[in-house]
Amino acid sequence: MKRRKFLYSAIGIAGTTALGSCGLIFQNKTQPNINWQMATSWPKSLDIKYGAAEFVCQRVSEMTNGRFLITPYPANEIVPALKVLNAVENGTVECGHTDSFYYIDKSLALAFGTGVPFGLNARQQDAWLYEGGGLEAMQEIYAEFGVINFPAGNSGVQMGGWFKKQINSVADMKGLKMRIPGLGGEVMKQLGVDVRRLAGGEIYQAMRNNEIDAAEWIGPYEDERLRLNEVAAFYYYPGWWEPGSSDEVQVNRARWAQLSDEYQEIFKAACTEANLRTIARYDKLNRSALRRIIAGGTKLTPYSQEILQVCKKKAFEIYEENASKDTTFKKVYEQWKTFREQIYQWHGVNELEFSKISFIL
Secondary structure (H helix, E strand, O other), X not given: OHHHHHHXXXXXHHOOHHHOOHHHOOOOOOOOOEEEEXXXXXXXXXXXXXXXXXXXXXXXXXXXXXXXXXXXXXXXXXXXHHHHHXXXXXXXXXXXXXXXXXXXXXXXXXXXXHOOOOOOOHHHHHHHHHHOOHHHHHHHHHHOXXXXXXXXXXXXXXXXXXXOOOOOOHHHHOOOEXXXXXXXXXXXXXXXXXXXXXXXXXXXXHHHOOOOXXXXXXXXXXHHHOOHHHOOOEEEEOOOOOOOXXXXXXXXXXXXXXXXXXXXXXXXXXXXXXXXXXXXXXXXHHHHHHXXXXXXXXXXXXXXXXXXXXXXXXXXXXXXXXXXXXXXXXXXXXXXXHHHHHHHHXXXXXXXXXXXXXXXX
């Protein structure tokens, strides 16, 4: 009960930064001074993605009166962008801010921690993680690597990527060299796409050097920050492979176990607040960024119904195939699929109808 009350207090006070009351949360001066390092998968130029990592570190410091300090590092400063989990696992750093689907080579089921094609939007993803057993499922997998994870950001529905040429049909996808991670990449492979794994900070140069023909990243604001509108003309939507993409903080379990209950709850509260604020920032900034890049000549283009239908069919074929041969994937997938069906039914009654009225009338 004490831990629960402390968490509620932490979350409540976490939202009052503007009132200057953050220093009041932590009065236990017997707690030790701790210094951690946080590796990230993001360059500093991505002020929402990297900013979410900075925000977690800032809030932990504020809520402990500076006793628990975490220093964030951009991609490639301590470890490569796509090796954050490895660094946390082996203790090179105590924690990292990254996306779980970068590590599906360790366990394919980790894809669900970020999000999968034609899956859950941001609200649904959070509902699954926090209330539907999703976070417990992910933490069970991460425990095998000596790591524990917490949601710490969400992009909302992402855009469908940048292409140097127009894509009208499934046939047009064949032979394209495209940067796309996770199970979205597995779907693209089924369509004959040459899938490349690149960190976000590497996309611009690869596009400019014609090493790839297409790339997906996030949405208008941070795609513009990477200058992707300068190297491709066609901007597609929607990003069916990431309808509600979750970022997370990964923590070395041995170091996590050394923290007091108070520090653990403060850390989790900081991640929860980052999760809320990140999508709020995207929703605030994406609209104006989209207007700028369209004014600059970008051709905003929807995917054809043919492409969307084929990709959805391929996605669920991939899920079923992997569930038939991977017991961990099957366990997560079946639980996730049931949750998806149930929340789609509920949102189909209320959220979808309200959206139709709002956008059509």
